[in-house]
Amino acid sequence: MALDEDIPTVNIRLWRADAIVLFDWLMSTDVNTVPITHPAQKQALADLCSRFEWAADDDVISCTQEEIAAAQEAVAKDMGW
Template identity: 80%
Template sequence: MKTNGTRESLPTVTVRLWHADAVVLFDWLMSTDLNSVPVTHPAQKQALADLLSRFEWAADVDVTGCTNEEIAVAQAAVAKEMGW
């Protein structure tokens, strides 16, 4: 597939997440210094930043306005489902 190099022209994928997972991931990404996350390639850090920005503008995922209580409930739900 040829593209003109802009991000808008690149192929995309759709990832379905449990809402609680999205809340936990968004909260973690908002509170994490991406410069301290161990990466083996700079693109990994950029991909995390891109994920954060997608959460911020995704119309179908309301995670940006979650309260501390909602985050705690989501964390408990996700931790309950860990199974390891």
Template identity: 75%
Template sequence: MDSDLPTVTVRLWRADAVVLFDWLVSTDLNSVPVTHPAQRQALADLLSRFEWAADVDITGSTVEEIAAAQDEVAKDMGW
């Protein structure tokens, strides 16, 4: 990522980050329906940021940690 470009900071609940990272790493991004190629690139960029986030390591989450995160996030579903 080019450090000269404007950035946005997004705070995520750790469980959300674990669930999103697990989904992104296990999904064929070429098969995700998009209306513009930039959407697919933005998902790839998000995955990359998760992989390089030094302040929180979610890339080494165990199967048990992922399952627990999924349970936590599912409890918060209001729809």
């Protein structure tokens, strides 16, 4: 998805571990199997994945399996549910 300067955007700061977990999940998930209530939701997930690939620091998109596991553990550590 190309970003047009006329299209409103939102900047989101993520904890690095959250970014790693989300990117890993997006790359390993078949978006056709994710429950949606509107086709735009599937497109938004695909857009998010491509934004990670385009804008994310190589530190996030080139993580090792060990780094992904550590990020998953860190994110899940104090979930409370």
